[in-house]
Amino acid sequence: MGKKRKHSETEVSGPKKEESALERPQRTLLGWKDEAEVKETEPHGFRSKEKCRKHKDLYLWMAKCPGGPSVKFLVNAVHTMEELKLTGNHLKGSRPILTFSANFDKDAHWKLLKEMLMQIFGTPKEHRKSKPYHDHVFVFSIVDDHIWFRNYQISVPHNESDKVARGGLDKMTLVEVGPRFCLNPIKIFGGSFGGPTLYEIHYTYHLTSPFRVYCFQIRALEKRQKAGKYATKVKAKKRRKMHEMSNPLEPDEFADMWRE
Helix, strand or coil: CCCCCCCCCCCCCCCCCCCCCCCCCCEECCEECCHHHCCCCCCCEEEEEEEEECCCEEEEEEEEECCCCEEEEEEEEEECHHHHCCCCCCCCCCEEEEEECHHHHCCHHHHHHHHHHHHHHCCCCCCCCCCCCEEEEEEEEEECCEEEEEEEEEECCCCCCCCCCCCCHHHCEEEECCCEEEEEEEEEECCCCCCCEEEECCCCCCCCCCCCCCHHHHHHHHHHHHHHHHHHHHHHHHHHHHHHHHCCCCCCCCCCCCCC
């Protein structure tokens, strides 16, 4: 067997630090860390992100990356299609019609949220996976400073051989498909998932508006109610014991009759 060749000391150990590829700048949600590498062109796209805290509170982020703006929602009153057992249905890939209530044009922050919802839920024109027709409607309504979402199917009763006449709106009906949920806007930021605060909703407790309460306040109230139920049970047991001690039963003269 031949001897193993020894490695010479002059063998190249590896590429020098200068010859190696330059390190790429780190990318964050707010942009590039190195200001020299900032891209001038920004993609016109929105992103949504869900976050569940303590397995109880569901938060939804909507943001335009990477320049912003972004908004943080608290999702309430979520009802799935399986839970509601709704009869509506629509085809996969069909384009929705977006409808908004009139109070979306009332204030500046609602106008911004309307534009964000249009760009997220709307189907881009001539998208390769979209169908060339509309068969369902997305409804966004503002009630008690909350955005309520509904999904309806456009149903038109007709035979297979007959075609639906254009403009026959009197024959069309809306059948709810689901799901249902409520978006509670918390903060609107100027950047993507951060930056300067453009709008913030300050919550105060009102007896006439129970929706303006934080989630931790609702959980604390539920805990106090449960603790109150337990305290009332303990007090009832004590009262029962005191009543039995103060009102003892008279001895029964026939208690030992069958023991003999």
